[in-house]
Amino acid sequence: MNATSPYSRDDLRVRDDFVPSAHLAFAATPRLALTADYRETVRGYADIGTIGALGLDQPSYRALRDALRPERDSRTRVGLRWAPMPAVRLDVAAYDGRVRDRLAFVEGGYMPRNLGSAKVQGVMLEGRHSLSPTLRWGLRYDRARSGADRGGMLTEERLAVQGEWRHGSWRCAMSAARTSGS
Numbered sequence: 001m002n003a004t005s006p007y008s009r010d011d012l013r014v015r016d017d018f019v020p021s022a023h024l025a026f027a028a029t030p031r032l033a034l035t036a037d038y039r040e041t042v043r044g045y046a047d048i049g050t051i052g053a054l055g056l057d058q059p060s061y062r063a064l065r066d067a068l069r070p071e072r073d074s075r076t077r078v079g080l081r082w083a084p085m086p087a088v089r090l091d092v093a094a095y096d097g098r099v100r101d102r103l104a105f106v107e108g109g110y111m112p113r114n115l116g117s118a119k120v121q122g123v124m125l126e127g128r129h130s131l132s133p134t135l136r137w138g139l140r141y142d143r144a145r146s147g148a149d150r151g152g153m154l155t156e157e158r159l160a161v162q163g164e165w166r167h168g169s170w171r172c173a174m175s176a177a178r179t180s181g182s
Contacts, residue, residue, distance in 0.1 A: 019040045019041065019042055020038070020039075020040055021037070021038065021039040021040065022037060022038045022039075023035070023036075023037040024036045024037065031082060031083045031084065032080070032081070032082050032083075033080070033081045033082075034078075034079070034080055034081075035077075035078070035079040035080075035081065035093075036076075036077070036078050036079070037076070037077050038074075038075070038076050038077075039074070039075055040072065040073065040074045040075075041072070041073045042070050042071070042072055042073075043070060043071045043073075043103060064111060067113075067114070068103075068112060068113075068114060069101040069114055070101065070103075071099065071100070071101050071102055071103040071114075072099070072100045072101060073097065073098075073099050073100075074097055074098050075095055075096070075097030075120070076095060076096050076097060077093050077094070077095040078093065078094055078095075079091060079092060079093035079094075080092045080093075086130075087129060087130040087131075088127070088128070088129050088130075089127070089128045089129075090125075090126070090127050090128075091124070091125070091126040091127075091128075092123075092124070092125055092126075093123070093124045094121075094122070094123045094124075095120075095121070095122055095123075095124075096119075096120070096121050097119075097120045097121075098117065098118070098119055098120065099117060099118050099120060099146075100117045101114045101116070101117065102114065102115040102116065102117065102118060103115075115148075116148060116149050116150050117148070117149045118146050118147060118148045118149065119146070119147045119149075120144060120145070120146050121144065121145050121146075122142060122143055122144030122145065123142070123143050123144075124140065124141070124142050125140070125141045125142075126138060126139070126140040126141075127139050127140075134165055134166050134167050135163075135164070135165050136163075136164050137161070137162060137163045137164070138161070138162040138163075138164075139159075139160070139161055139162075140158075140159070140160045140162065141157075141158070141159050141160075142156075142157070142158040142160075143155070143156070143157050143158075144156050154181060154182070155181065155182050156179065156180070156181040157179070157180050157181075158177055158178070158179045158180075159177065159178050160175055160176065160177035160178075161175070161176050161177075162174070162175045163175075
C-alpha cells in the first residue's frame with residue numbers, strides 16, 4: 001500500500017507489503033465448531049490536508065506527513081460456534097491484540113493525530129435465530145478493554161439487536177445498538 005498526495009509526489013509514508021492473516025476452523029461435531037484466527041491491518045489517510053477547505057500549504061503538509069504514521073492493528077481471536085438447532089446459532093469469541101500508532105481526530109481538531117499504542121482485550125457473545133428462510137434476527141454483546149501505553153484504561157460495552165431479510169438478490173438489514181464506555 002502506498003498513499004500519495006494527488007498534487008505532488010510526496011508520500012504519506014504508508015507502506016506495507018506484507019499484512020498477514022490466518023484462520024483455522026475445526027468442526028468438532030456437525031453442530032460445534034472451534035475457530036482461531038490472526039490478522040493484521042494497516043489504516044492510513046491518503047488525501048488528508050491536501051483537498052477541500054482544510055487544504056494545507058506545502059510546508060504544513062510536509063510537517064503533517066512526517067508526523068502521521070499508519071495505524072497498525074494485530075489481533076488474535078479464539079471462538080466457539082454452537083448450533084443447538086438448525087435455526088439457532090450461538091457464538092462466543094475472545095480476542096487479544098495491540099494497536100500501534102492509533103489514528104484519531106483529537107477533540108476540536110480537523111486533522112488526524114497519532115495517539116500512541118494500546119493493548120486491546122475483549123469478548124463477544126452473539127445469538128442468531130432464523131424465523132424463516134428469508135427472515136432472521138440476532139442479539140450481540142461486546143465488551144472490550146483498552147489500555148494505552150501512556151496510562152489509562154478504557155472499558156467499552158456494546159449491545160446490539162440485528163434483523164435481516166433476504167429474498168433472492170434482495171437484502172435488507174437493520175441494527176440498533178447501545179454503547180457505553182468508562
